[in-house]
Amino acid sequence: MPEFILLSVFLISLTALKVMYKEYKFALSGRIALAAMFITTGIAHFVFVKGMSLMLPDFIPYKFTLVYFTGVIELIAAVGILVPKYRKTTGWLLILFLVLIIPSNIYATIKHVNLEDATFDGAGPDYLWYRIPLQIFFIGWVYFSCIKPVPNRK
Template identity: 50%
Template sequence: MKPLIVLITIFTLILAVTRIVYGQWDIYRSGRVAMAVMLIFTAIGHFKFTEGMILMLPDFVPAKREMVLATGIIELIAAVGLFIPSLRILTAWLLILFFVLIFPANIHAALHNVNLEKASYDGDGINYLWFRVPLQLLFIAWVYFFVIRTGR
């Protein structure tokens, strides 16, 4: 829920700023900034809640701590890549792939009631997926619409 709040809040704020500064709404810039800020927010979670995120990974995944930290770094790199015109489209496609690849960890976390902030097994469980599936699809659609579709 928190990443969605960050995404929508930053989008609305930057949209208003672009209207004031440039005299017009710039939804594409606002969308990119919002996604970048959301990625930074979630990346911080990888470093702050490492132990909980480790619990999100199935047993067969090796080097769980390194994987959690690496995905946090990937999110930070993607946030920067959204602002580099020559890398923006590639970053967007890789970000969509990233969202697809991390989704099984969310399923695993839901099935095992992982509470990533407490690093415990008393989370929302399967009900979490009713929110997470549409959220993951929203992230993918967001990146596609605000970056790939427009070529900006």
């Protein structure tokens, strides 16, 4: 569950950084949490290759290669958002990536893909009521922690 990782790492890092710096570091905590989430989801691309390949329509070739490639993208992005020089560019590229994968999420829910078991007995279309707002939430999180962080208020 990427959202659980995102929120739990955010709270842990927010607390740790408050102790270290004597003030809250929301954007930095947000980037650390995003990095943890994208490391986890990037690794999942290598663990659940078959299930993730089912999220792609039949007309897309080289599904396994594409799944591996997007996993690598997520791992690189996890590092990029933590490097100040690349933070904004990586943030914009992550937003583009998150928008581009929405169709595969829609396709997967229509086909009832269970990516962990690589079967077609997943949650189905009702999952979109959760997944699409979650994707928008992730996009906002990237924007406000990587591209346009809100200044810390004391």
